[in-house]
Amino acid sequence: MRITLEVWRQPSAQAPGDFVTYVVDDATPEMSMPELLDRLNDQIVEAGGEPVAFESDCREGICGCCGITVDDRPHGPVANTPTCQQHLRNFSDGDVVRLEPFRSAAFPVVKDLVVDRSALDRVVRGGGFVSVDTGTAPDAEDRQITFRRAEKALDFAACIGCGACVAACPNGAAHLFSGALLTHFSTLPQGRPERSRRARGVVKAVEAEFGPCSTYGECVEVCPAGIPLAAVAAVNKEMMRAAWRRGSDD
């Protein structure tokens, strides 16, 4: 296949960026998006140029590294699929494909297609954890968790931290991400003792770094983990609950 790529090139955070056009003549339908970039970079290196910087690691859709914007859509044309699992069999010979970094105020560009997503970690640091020291846990069998509850927690825990929801959101909100985090813990008994404390901390960090949510729902369409829209609603719900519970932790 012959694919023409318009790739965002930006040497550094401070430098201006622009699209540069490249052609890959020997693309094949089995190639994933990062493999297409590997091929392009091989070509660029051979010609003595500077390859395109992009992130990817597991290439199995689980580490959350690889997100880029393909034809104006975070991750690419196939809904709910990470960039590394977007394959060229979903494109046609002769297509022109535009590759850009995730666009969001919270994710400054580092270089080319690489952005800085550390704001997501600062949300976790706000309280997105369970405060149990290593070795002090009770026997896991003492805590009965029904099959359904564990499955529900898992539906939300599946978030891979890719940031596509933020990039897809016209407001640059991180409600799908943070709602998934809060719901995961509020569904499980082990997350309950500090549920309100966690909600306050997480939401504070979200508000400091990301835009407000207007329930556009675009996040849900791009999320490779299939996090349900209920996560978005959970952010406000958890916040309200925490407010009602005033100063208490749980």
Add this chain to the structure above:
Amino acid sequence: MTILDIPRAEPPLDGHTPDGDPATAWHRAKLHYKQVSPLNRRKFTIVVVGTGLAGSGAAAALGELGFNVVAYTFHDAARRAHSVAAQGGINAARGRKVDGDSLDRFVKDTVKGGDFRAREADVFRLAEESVRVIDHMDAIGAPFAREYGGQLRTRSFGGVQVSRTYYTRGQTGQQLQVAAARTLQRQVAAGTVELRTHREVLDLVVTDGRVRGVVARDLRTGAIEVQAAHAVVLATGGYGKAFFHSTLAHNSNVSAAWRAHRRGALFASPSYLQFHPTALPVSSQWQSKTTLMSESLRNDGRIWVPKKAGDDRPANDIPEEERDYYLERKYPAYGNLAPRDISSRAAREQIEAGHGVGPLKNSVYLDFRDAIQRLGKKIIEQRYGNLFEMYADCTGEDPYTVPMRIAPGAHFSMGGLWSDYDMQTSIEGLFVGGEAGWGYHGANRLGANSLLSACVDGMFTLPHTIPNYLAGHLNEPLLADDDPAVTQTVADATGRLEALLAVGGKTGSDRFHRELGEILYRGCGVARSKGGLAQAIDEIRDLRHRFWSDLRVPGTGRELNQELEKAGRVADYLELAELMCVDAYDRDESCGAHFRVDHQTRDGEALRDDRNWCFVSAWEHTPGPLGQPGMPVRHHEPLTFAAVPLQTRNYQ
């Protein structure tokens, strides 16, 4: 012939295993370890390299204890460490069911599964602490699968006949890793751990055989930084990516461990590399990896090839009597759940004999037809849904209607930096954890034992053994930034980067890496021969020579430069690869994943030689000019088995 004499060192290495019964060694060791009082802990700085399960676990636990921890990862977030990719599950010797499992059986399965090339006392510790791992991971939020009655659910995995694997759908690694990374973030918020992301540790500062700090590069700015430390933990994962096509993440590498090796840390059993039997086959030229399909699929999937060589009818057109369910035929007791080395070797035999399937004839079928008929599609969906989706994503085929195609792919490194019972390497103060180490798996790892070993090392072993070491160094200052040892190490690390930038050839490092992978699969793969290994060594040396004369690294070192990162890692793989082949050449027996065609039984099974080879080889680096290390020196640590007597592995 390439290899004439391999220099051998005497006396044998001392693993510092507590004397006496290995079953109680850990208990006694903990009793004798020295302590650092809570008030003194913050006076110690510990660097933890890696934030996978081993690194996150160690950094968080040491932070919780009050030590001053600096954690490094080259990822942009701790959660992205490759532990996140594990799908199948994590073993624990809880033995709650009435299926005959127990701590002793766990040890037996593990030692036997590893073909008696692991350290038995380490395996006991692994088993003992496994119980707490599940409790801790559950407590910090990993949503383990549960039964309808609310109890933890388990499943069985390759190489065992009991059900001791805990899991969360097909995302066990992700759920454990994210939970562990979050406890690490909790310590970052608390100020006990400083987390440095997108930093690559390039070298270790070593003086008088003792580690004093690390040199790292900020991958975004290229800045070189030094962090002095009282102790360093390398939890940097495995080196299977040397084979290029592997189940590992793209950026997985051996560099930190290799640079430690160059500074004096012995490297144990480099040739024990596990080939995973259920990886996706390579199907195109630019393919970057062989995605893993979880081994848990073998619980319900049946593996077969057409009886007739070269049969290229579509799978569903091949009638039942013309299918060869070769694992069930050859290993009736374990069938499709035979251990990985055995399953991989059996697949390779079928493929080489012309029974391979798929466009490149390089795979075998993993078929769910019967399971779907028996249990219904819904149950299969529930058990393996996301794996089936992943398969469909990767291949464009629907595994509910046509069988999956799988092939052996380079996967897990059983070898790694040699360490003693306390996980301390041959460099004082340098500890190792997780896949970067060597202790538990012998020559073959049982499925679901690796997440466990990473967790046990990080959460329950190093937090005991590191304080024991530090207690002897109270009130010692950190090495100053202008200490000659520091400036020399910085100069070495920068010199290496500059050398890579200065080669000025025409070829990108990826091309060398792909070629190295082909050499390794051919010469040091699922089956090995003396001649094949000697040839591989020649080819590797030649490739290394070409690398250092024809490499092109565009750009400079003072920016985000992914080509430079890759080149550094490939340079190290090119050195490690030779050591892998030397180790495989030297080990004149078959054991586990190390299958030498000149050592097999009449039915083609691995033939171990316990009389001469019941030890672990640990290699000492010999320096040489750039890109040409000298002949490594072999040390050895004898292995003794008190609880699980040496026996022939038989899965039939």
